[in-house]
Amino acid sequence: MSVFRLATWGWLAAVGVAGFATYEVKYQVAQVDDELGRVNHQIDGDRDQLRVLSAEWSYLTQPARLDQLRQRHLSLVPVTRAQLGSLDQIPFRSGETAGPAVASAPASPAPSAQARPAVRLPGGADLVSVKPGAAR
Amino acid sequence: MKPALHLDENPCRPRHYKPAPCGALPKEGPEKELLETSRTRLLLTGVLFALAFAVIGFRLVDLTVLKGGDARISHAHVQPHTEATRADIVDRNGVLLARTLESEALVAYPKLVDNAAEAARKLVRVLPDLNQQDVQAKLGSGRKYVRLKRQLTPDQQFAVNNLGIPGIKFETAGFRVYPKGELTSAVVGYIDTADNKGLAGIERGLDDELKTSDDPIELSIDTRLQYVLTEEIQAQINAFGAKGGAGIIADVKTGEIIALASLPNFDPNDMSGANDDNLFNRATLGTYEMGSVFKIFTTAMALDDHVTTLAGSYDATEPIHIGRFTIHDDHAKHRWLSVPEIFMYSSNIGSAKMAVDAGADRQRDFLDRLGLLTEPKVEIPEIGRPEWPSAWHLVNTMTIAFGHGISVSPLQMVTGVSAVVNGGILHRATFLKHPDDYKPAGARVLSRQTSEDMRRLLRLVVEQGTGKFGAAPGYLVGGKTGTAEKVDGHGYAHKELLSSFIGVFPINEPRYVIMVSIDQPHPNAQSRGEATGGWVAAPAVSRIVQRMAPIVGIPAVDEDSPEIRRALLVDFAPSLGRKIAAN
Numbered sequence: 067m068s069v070f071r072l073a074t075w076g077w078l079a080a081v082g083v084a085g086f087a088t089y090e091v092k093y094q095v096a097q098v099d100d101e102l103g104r105v106n107h108q109i110d111g112d113r114d115q116l117r118v119l120s121a122e123w124s125y126l127t128q129p130a131r132l133d134q135l136r137q138r139h140l141s142l143v144p145v146t147r148a149q150l151g152s153l154d155q156i157p158f159r160s161g162e163t164a165g166p167a168v169a170s171a172p173a174s175p176a177p178s179a180q181a182r183p184a185v186r187l188p189g190g191a192d193l194v195s196v197k198p199g200a201a202r
Numbered sequence: 203m204k205p206a207l208h209l210d211e212n213p214c215r216p217r218h219y220k221p222a223p224c225g226a227l228p229k230e231g232p233e234k235e236l237l238e239t240s241r242t243r244l245l246l247t248g249v250l251f252a253l254a255f256a257v258i259g260f261r262l263v264d265l266t267v268l269k270g271g272d273a274r275i276s277h278a279h280v281q282p283h284t285e286a287t288r289a290d291i292v293d294r295n296g297v298l299l300a301r302t303l304e305s306e307a308l309v310a311y312p313k314l315v316d317n318a319a320e321a322a323r324k325l326v327r328v329l330p331d332l333n334q335q336d337v338q339a340k341l342g343s344g345r346k347y348v349r350l351k352r353q354l355t356p357d358q359q360f361a362v363n364n365l366g367i368p369g370i371k372f373e374t375a376g377f378r379v380y381p382k383g384e385l386t387s388a389v390v391g392y393i394d395t396a397d398n399k400g401l402a403g404i405e406r407g408l409d410d411e412l413k414t415s416d417d418p419i420e421l422s423i424d425t426r427l428q429y430v431l432t433e434e435i436q437a438q439i440n441a442f443g444a445k446g447g448a449g450i451i452a453d454v455k456t457g458e459i460i461a462l463a464s465l466p467n468f469d470p471n472d473m474s475g476a477n478d479d480n481l482f483n484r485a486t487l488g489t490y491e492m493g494s495v496f497k498i499f500t501t502a503m504a505l506d507d508h509v510t511t512l513a514g515s516y517d518a519t520e521p522i523h524i525g526r527f528t529i530h531d532d533h534a535k536h537r538w539l540s541v542p543e544i545f546m547y548s549s550n551i552g553s554a555k556m557a558v559d560a561g562a563d564r565q566r567d568f569l570d571r572l573g574l575l576t577e578p579k580v581e582i583p584e585i586g587r588p589e590w591p592s593a594w595h596l597v598n599t600m601t602i603a604f605g606h607g608i609s610v611s612p613l614q615m616v617t618g619v620s621a622v623v624n625g626g627i628l629h630r631a632t633f634l635k636h637p638d639d640y641k642p643a644g645a646r647v648l649s650r651q652t653s654e655d656m657r658r659l660l661r662l663v664v665e666q667g668t669g670k671f672g673a674a675p676g677y678l679v680g681g682k683t684g685t686a687e688k689v690d691g692h693g694y695a696h697k698e699l700l701s702s703f704i705g706v707f708p709i710n711e712p713r714y715v716i717m718v719s720i721d722q723p724h725p726n727a728q729s730r731g732e733a734t735g736g737w738v739a740a741p742a743v744s745r746i747v748q749r750m751a752p753i754v755g756i757p758a759v760d761e762d763s764p765e766i767r768r769a770l771l772v773d774f775a776p777s778l779g780r781k782i783a784a785n
């Protein structure tokens with residue numbers, strides 16, 4: 067008799083817990099679903115904005131416009147052949163031999179103030195310097 | 203069959219009934235059998251239910267506690283494909299050239315508008331660029347639906363919405379933007395905004411793909427080189443007061459068109475400025491008598507068919523009289539010329555004789571093989587049909603040898619010259635980018651040796667011949683000049699020229715063919731009365747090469763190094779004279 071009653075209460079409690087849990091989960095799912103919709107909407111919006119912005123970027127980087135801006139604000143010029151070279155055109159620093167670079171590196175003294183750059187760009191650094199105050 | 207059981211005999215009686223002393227269960231017979239069957243069935247059903255519940259239970263535990271078998275499938279939210287959607291067009295480096303954006307259009311349902319005058323007044327107050335009378339007329343028209351304004355900004359939409367006028371609605375509509383504007387208009391083309399239909403260029407040629415594809419269409423065009431080409435052609439048009447110009451940069455190994463310009467051009471974002479002249483694609487639709495640049499084909503044919511060799515020579519002492527024509531050299535040498543000299547001094551007489559030696563049939567076959575007699579098949583619809591004589595007489599053979607009496611488009615020229623210099627393989631021209639490792643199939647149209655000889659000859663023209671202004675210090679340019687007298691209604695007009703230069707770079711191992719044609723240039727103060735291809739078009743190619751080489755990563759070389767000298771040497775019997783004839 068008492069066993070039967072205990073079992074009944076037990077089951078009732080289980081049903082109650084299960085019902086509450088189900089409700090709770092459903093409620094959470096609805097919330098997450100709302101969140102998903104909101105995020106998706108935001109993604110759509112962001113994506114549209116990205117499309118507009120990248121189109122605008124492409125518009126603003128028209129070569130002709132960049133060229134005009136360069137002439138107005140910078141003293142940069144298009145790269146010429148004088149500024150291009152290959153690695154084997156760079157001579158070794160004095161004191162270094164043409165051996166493997168890795169092996170000779172530890173032996174050479176640390177770069178000091180006397181170490182002069184081995185390569186000079188034709189035309190010097192002027193080629194790529196920015197005119198002071200040219201930006202305004 | 204079976205007698206009804208009395209209450210006391212019922213084995214399943216309720217418990218609170220005091221049972222009568224139970225009768226013994228039947229030990230055997232039909233009753234016992236029935237009981238056994240029932241028990242078995244009950245057991246079986248019970249087991250089935252237990253199994254089902256166990257499975258559901260396990261799955262529940264699995265899903266909730268163990269988070270399910272598979273990881274959660276997450277996928278990006280995809281916007282639906284709508285009517286007005288159209289794929290992007292990008293250049294070979296992914297630079298955006300055309301894109302459809304969405305905007306709100308202002309529309310009205312006049313029947314729902316109560317007071318047209320009042321509504322119009324309010325609308326014009328927030329949208330000052332609208333005309334009040336116009337709007338009032340539309341709203342009072344009694345039509346079902348009118349469109350008031352395209353492309354509202356979000357601010358404007360907000361303001362109109364705040365007016366709260368009944369019958370005024372917004373409608374999402376796509377509009378096409380071309381960020382690079384007129385720079386790429388000759389290739390990209392434009393669309394009819396109202397019905398999202400391509401009307402020119404790639405927009406028309408690949409209309410169906412653009413409507414269905416989700417991925418952008420990748421063109422072979424490089425916007426940076428497109429700018430270089432366009433700017434340099436424009437500079438020459440300005441310097442020589444020309445009517446227009448066209449230019450192409452093509453990859454000789456793949457047939458890809460890297461840049462293509464036709465000037466004057468139009469702005470696809472604002473078609474109000476478009477007219478027949480600037481919509482006309484001079485590089486692909488226009489066919490012209492190209493003049494001496496055609497000698498590239500004549501010489502290649504003669505060498506490839508072993509009609510002559512680099513050591514051969516022709517008598518250019520006297521002009522050729524044939525019928526009512528006289529073929530003469532612009533700056534005649536009045537002597538025998540070697541084959542390389544004929545090419546470098548651009549001798550019409552020598553080229554005509556060379557072609558006559560080869561014969562009309564061979565000439566036509568050769569030009570046909572190079573695709574010069576048929577419309578090229580490319581992705582844009584603006585393609586000119588070449589014009590050539592149906593009856594190929596002796597005089598035609600002679601004039602075609604130096605590029606008169608046959609009209610082809612610059613696109614065909616570039617395709618043909620690519621095949622001549624790239625080792626002899628003809629590739630179809632294309633405006634679409636090939637994948638990086640893709641090796642397009644081509645047809646062999648001339649021998650490797652002929653191609654090498656032609657490269658030497660083209661270099662000779664730039665070093666010592668009519669194309670000296672095409673040279674670019676540090677870079678190995680080869681090329682050929684051409685100056686054609688344009689045909690007007692009554693025959694050749696002496697003052698109207700089409701001046702061209704076809705450059706090949708680097709000539710020792712060709713990668714690019716660069717063609718520049720200037721339409722109706724006039725001599726200027728610097729050009730000593732000349733408006734020929736060598737004066738007008740060659741300097742543009744020289745500057746293009748110097749600007750493009752760093753962009754495409756072709757290093758400068760020492761033009762006088764022994765290896766290069768050897769690779770490009772031609773023995774043209776220099777003792778015969780080194781004076782340079784113009785064109």
